[in-house]
Amino acid sequence: MFSFDLLVNAVVAGILLGGFYAAVSLGISVTFGLLDVANIAHPVFIIAGAYAVYAVNTAYALDPILAGLLFTPLFYGLGVVIYRIYYVSFERAGEQSLRGLVFFFGLLFIAEVSLILAYGVDYRLIEAPYIGRSVSIGPIGISLRLGVPCVVGLLLTLALYLFLAKTFYGKAIMGVSQDSLALRLMGANPIQIKTIAFGLGMATASLAGALLIVIVPIEPSMGREYIGRVFAITVLGGMGSIGGTLAAALILGVAESLTSTFSGPSWALAVSFGILLVALAVRPAGLFGR
């Protein structure tokens, strides 16, 4: 039952999903792609951001996107603190990846339990005027519940890209990921730069969480389902490339959507990760990797 209509809609739906996936993966793109810190716990912080938005939305009926933006400074601070702990404990290179992984797994569990204790295990949803409505552009239907997060996700990606490309601190972050010694020689403190970068990555979790709760109901252990996806997107896109992350997110979103529509949703995830495996085998550095 192939039809052009269905194909176009599937692609558009995939792009919308991809925009959301990009927002979710940006944090990893910065902390892992640029800083080589394997922050496995990032998804659970996205869930934490979603809960924060839920709390504010339920209490004050504040729009979730605004609430997400509101919490970014808080999450930035959290990121700074976590990076400090990480840096102080794991100064030596090489061993870092394994110990860092375990550290962040521990952090994942601690954060998950905190959410369970604070909010219980029941599902939470929010209300917003654009949930449940859709617009039509010709034969293409766009549900706002996915459209709005996609647009916000794209804007966030653009903002981050511009920050890294144009501002001083942004360029310093790109610099520290490429050559930390040269950076030091140029007078900037690499540790401070890395801390800012990590905080930035964590700050995106707040907004990504807002987008998440607009799309699906949340519960504390959901983060685990996203671990694979966010790392896959970052690696596929290429370490250190924000544009690559966006491209990879869109590719994966469209692949999932096409598989869901035409050959069976059961295989959607496998197709995404299959693409990743093939890409890694053919070009290990990812699409736009350095």
Place this chain on the structure above:
Amino acid sequence: MVRKGTGRMQVWAVVGVLIGALMLTVALAPVSQAASPLRIGFGMALTGGLAANGKAALLAMEIWRDEVNKNGGLLGRPVEFVYYDDQTKPASVPGIYTKLLDIDGVDFVVSGYGTNLIAPAMPIVIERNLVFMALFGLANNEKLNHPYYFQIMPAGPEPAKEFSRGFFELAAAQNPKLRTVALVGADAEYPHSALAGARENVKQAGLEVVYDRTYPPATTDYTPIVRAIKATNPDVVFVASYPPDSVGMVLAAHEVGLQPKLFGGGMVGLQFAAFQTKLGSKLNGLVNYDYWIPEPTLNFPGINEFLKKYQAQAEKQGVDPLGHYLPPWAYAMMQVLGQAIEGAKSTEQKAVGEYIRTQTFDTIVGKVKFGSNGEWEKPRVLLVQYQNIKGTDIGQFAGPGKRVVLLPEALKSGSLIYPYAEALK
């Protein structure tokens, strides 16, 4: 490679293992040594995927226990629970139940929640020929035939088919004849079984299957799936889903504009207050299965008092505020066990087991009688339709009128608004 400390290290290895063994003996220490209380042990999903229901069930069971103790306990002995979190992990169940039985020495065991959490406990209870009240598992006893297994879910001897039997009976009864059906569900235990049963019922109803797919539970966006279903233009859409995907499917259906003549099926989670209040009028028209709803035909003695007690504590415990789905059944399960112990005047497994097999029980979910395989002798799965829901006020769901019983005939409390699109107006 010269290794100076190897001998030392091996000593430390032994020390490490000994410390571990010591810690294990701590676990082997039984929970309490009091001789008098009647102890009932179980594992329950307090964390993990099924925790939302598991914790609600636990609350209901504790309400039962407190009431029984206020009235003097069972056979004069106070009732005590010994329970452990099975974390929705089947692998932890054997350890939990052997600890309960062999170390804590409980008098009775009941099950956790969910087919896959009940299954690992079966061999253990069969080994010692124990009475085993089970909470919402699908056909756990089908191959094992344990005489003292009793399932409180009213699905009857053919549970997988029962979920969808009423739905397709309704579909077959419509005029003009409905021709095509789309089947969709999650890649998970219950939906998988429900869909298998649905396929059989579809054949009997004489419908043609135009879509039959499953999706991973971790799917984020359901719109592609719903669009693909819409493209096949089905008369009937049957969905078997768990809470997050139930919500996703309903939202996607509204966004894509999927309007079959009959829509619904076996969607778990639509019974939860959190979803009912957020989905509100989007639920109108859906024909879904349910076990108990606050309709006048289901006003069994004790149910309203129980719900009042439950609702008073639910918010604090972070569980479903209305408690219509699982809690009444967890409570009823304990009622059966308690009444059997009192009725048989014994805590001996065989006596209590035979009593449960042969008697009919009066519970807050009505009269309960078990059949040959431990399932309900006669199934009592309800087919309900959501109607006239306006806005998102939770109060409208607490009482009758918003979910009417269509089947079984004996409990009917309203009529079907057909087709589905009519109910949306």
Place this chain on the structure above:
Amino acid sequence: MKWLWPVLIGCSILGAGVLLTGVVENRYVYFATYVILQYIVLATAWNILGGYTGYVNFGTPAFFALGAYTATFLMLAYKAPFLVLLLAGGLISGLLGLGLGYLTLRLKGVFFSIATLALTVVLQTLIINWEFVGGAKGLSIIRPATILFFSSYSKFLFVVMLCLAIGAVAIARWIEHSWIGRGLAAIRDNEEAAECMGVPTLKLKILATTLSGCLMGMAGVPFPWHVTLIEPGSAFNLDYAVNSLAMPMIGGTTTWVGPLVGAVLLGVAQQVATVTISSELNLLIVGVVLVAFVILAPEGLVGLVRRLVKREHA
């Protein structure tokens, strides 16, 4: 004869285990220690690739579940005896490990780890769609009441896992002290330099991945009978990935002792927590233990002990 002592120790532990099954009737002992022995095998197997060679494998669940499902398939289709199931599980998982070994040619470091994660997802999706072994719903497995001379099947599973644990630790110890271990350590420290020095890096890496995969698969074979249920969610559980990573890390990754100690300590802690504290706090404890160990004892307990020993000698 250097090998005599280890063989004697291994045999006596096995003998003690068998004697135990005749004496102790408390079933909890068998189920709880089974899990810990299983983790000893998984942690040791993981460490051969992760600790010795430096390739972090995130895909333990893939190998573990593959062993479990291979056994399930053969049991359902051919009613094969247990020994055949064990060997087949190890063989199939070993083959997967072989494939993974060739993958290391293209992917290093964290890319390798991500690839193992992707592998797990793909495999899980394949299994979910394989109706014969239960698919997404799972299959309930009937455990025979008795087998051989054991009075209950769970005792038999305990002894099987004990054999696997002894075997895994023996293999790890032998590798560590042999030229293979030295080669793997060279790869871990600097793969390019090792290649230049003439170390047959590809052959050694393939040996490590195959052996690691094979042992993990064998650890998975008895799993369906332990739980009397096989379903993708529990076979592919994240726990196996995290624990097989954390246990060697806690114990120490450079020796055969580390995974053993880590598995016993973390495994016992988890078992104890399940039946004592038993609530969300379980997960909190695991998290705190992981974070604490990784910050305070970065080289694991073995490293900590070594430092104390050095201080004494100095």
